[in-house]
Amino acid sequence: xxxxxxxxxxxxxxxxxxxxxxxxxxxxxxxxxxxxxxxxxxxxxxxxxxxxxxxxxxxxxxxxxxxxxxxxxxxxxxxxxxxxxxxxxxxxxxxxxxxxxxxxxxxxxxxxxxxxxxxxxxxxxxxxxxxxxxxxxxxxxxxxxxxxxxxxxxxxxxxxxxxxxxxxxxxxxxxxxxxxxxxxxxxxxxxxxxxxxxxxxxxxxxxxxxxxxxxxxxxxxxxxxxxxxxxxxxxxxxxxxxxxxxxxxxxxxxxxxxxxxxxxxxxxxxxxxxxxxxxxxxxxxxxxxxxxxxxxxxxxxxxxxxxxxxxxxxxxxxxxxxxxxxxxxxxxxxxxxxxxxxxxxxxxxxxxxxxxxxxxxxxxxxx
Ligand code: F0G
Numbered sequence: 029x030x031x032x033x034x035x036x037x038x039x040x041x042x043x044x045x046x047x048x049x050x051x052x053x054x055x056x057x058x059x060x061x062x063x064x065x066x067x068x069x070x071x072x073x074x075x076x077x078x079x080x081x082x083x084x085x086x087x088x089x090x091x092x093x094x095x096x097x098x099x100x101x102x103x104x105x106x107x108x109x110x111x112x113x114x115x116x117x118x119x120x121x122x123x124x125x126x127x128x129x130x131x132x133x134x135x136x137x138x139x140x141x142x143x144x145x146x147x148x149x150x151x152x153x154x155x156x157x158x159x160x161x162x163x164x165x166x167x168x169x170x171x172x173x174x175x176x177x178x179x180x181x182x183x184x185x186x187x188x189x190x191x192x193x194x195x196x197x198x199x200x201x202x203x204x205x206x207x208x209x210x211x212x213x214x215x216x217x218x219x220x221x222x223x224x225x226x227x228x229x230x231x232x233x234x235x236x237x238x239x240x241x242x243x244x245x246x247x248x249x250x251x252x253x254x255x256x257x258x259x260x261x262x263x264x265x266x267x268x269x270x271x272x273x274x275x276x277x278x279x280x281x282x283x284x285x286x287x288x289x290x291x292x293x294x295x296x297x298x299x300x301x302x303x304x305x306x307x308x309x310x311x312x313x314x315x316x317x318x319x320x321x322x323x324x325x326x327x328x329x330x331x332x333x334x335x336x337x338x339x340x341x342x343x344x345x346x347x348x349x350x351x352x353x354x355x356x357x358x359x360x361x362x363x364x365x366x367x368x369x370x371x372x373x374x375x376x377x378x379x380x381x382x383x384x385x386x387x388x389x390x391x392x393x394x395x
Contacts, residue, residue, distance in 0.1 A: 040066030043099050044106060047202040050237060051103070055195060058106035060135055064091050064098035065202055069210040069349070074317040075330075079337040080344040084215070085320055086207055089355030093155060095323075096203060096227060096353045097127035103199030104189040105131040114138060115186040119173035121223065121276045122152030123354055128189050129159035140186065142166055142173045147275050149323075149359035169270065171281040174224075191226025192283055200227055204234025207349050214239075214248045217342055220351035221329045222252035222261060222299065223277035225284025227353065232291035248349070250297040252288060253332030255325075259301035261288060273304045273362060276325035276354060298341075302331040308366065310334060311356070321356030329353075 040046055042061030067090045076083030088096035105128070108116050115138040118128045125141040125148070132139035141156055145165035156163055166173055174190060181188035191197060208214055214235055222228050228250060235247040254262055255272035260280055267280035282288060292299055302310075304324075311327035314320050322330070329350055336342050356363070373379040 039063055042066075043102050043199055043202050047205055050202070050205060050241070052195075052198055054110055055103050055106040055198070058110055060102055060106045060109065060131065062092035062098065062102070062130065062134060064102050065206065067091060067203075067206070069207060070318070070320065072314075072318045072320075072350070075314065076348075078317070079334060079342070079348075081337060081342055082345065082347045084211070084347070084349050085314075085318065086203060086349055086351045087320060088203065088351060088353050089320075089322060089326070089358075093123070093126045093130045094151075094355035094358055095123040095127065096200065096351070097123045098131070099202055100191065100196035100199040100226070100230070101127040101131045101189060103195040104128075104187075104193050105135050105137065107193070107195040108132075108137060108187040108189070109135050111187070113185065113187045115140060115184075116189045117177050117180050117184075117186040118142070118189045119170060119177035120148070120152075120190075121170050121278060122148040122156075123276055123358070124190065125161065125163075126152050126155035126159070129156040129161035132161070133159045138162070140164065140180070142177050142180075144169050144173050144278075147278060149275055150361060151358040170224075170279050171270075174283060190283070191224060191230075197226060197230040197233060200230035201234030201237065203351070204231045205238060208235065208238050208244050211347065211349075214244045214246055215349045216248060216346040217251055217297075217348045218248040218351065219251040219253065219329050219333045219336075219348060221274075221277050221325045221353055222254050222288055223258075223279045223282065223325065225261070225282035225288030227351075228252050228291050229284055229287035231351075232295060235295075247295055250291050250295040251332065251336065252292055252297070252299040253329045254299065254301045255307065255328050256301040256303040261285065261299045262301045272307075274307055274324035274328050275359070276323060277328065298336075300332050300335060302328055302335060306331040306335070308362075311362075314352075315356070320352065322352040323354040323356050323358045324362050326352040326354050
């Protein structure tokens, strides 16, 4: 028999059970989980010292389907189950689709996902397919796809599981609880990417709830980052044809516009935009400095933080949490299409040594 001490494997119970005391009773008792949430807050000393701040990464790519969406999806699908639904529907730039597909498979529900055709990364399409969702690629962008998903939910019994469904934010706010408990309080700043505007509001709700409960004495300033070309909140007007390589946040008319702007205003934060080349540079720096691989949308937040730190808008020594919303493996093409792969060599030792030594990759081969 293993002693209690030797039983080192104690899985985090998932969002609904793990945060039960701070969630609506209608979902907290539903036994649905893929052990989402409970993601690590990873210290980022190298990148932090470059920026002169105490930096921590909330690595949401470690959720079951590789993005923060699982926190909200477990709640939304639990709500659908509790309400006796048989089908859920969403529009998605990919991560919501992957998550909805996984949780509805788990719950035994049917899942329909409306995707902007040609604008979703391969990893996310593969996930939605393998979990058995019905995919409907449509010749339009995300904004129109969401209108169609809403119409479908209004005209049929299918439950909408986009973040217009309030249970999505209910689940997603739990990330704020985890940040606060890992740090023993709120950070000075929380920085995250903004697409449809749900997650930023969810964090704000979570911090406020913990403050009201007396668990923290203040909330962080919340900084939203958009991709240039898909930056309606920064411009203050919708964008009819948004464009960015960070496909997850290629959104021109966020459904959560007001909630996102309220979170920014009430927290004393700001919103800014970064271009695709800044996004890729930040992604590569995160991976090289800290060993963390984030998808382009998440790297946008890192790029935005670097911009603000350079401008002096984040005072030296501030505690900052950077939310890395999705795993880099969601979109390997975003690396490979820019990378120059080395040439293939013959399987002979001298060839390997020559190739390995090229550029100093092997220190002093001694030959
Ligand atoms: N980061 C990633 C990796 C995302 O997939 C999304 C949104 C966001 C950030 C922005 O979050 O919409 O709450 O402001 N993805 C949605 C989707 C739109 O369909 O997967 P938001």
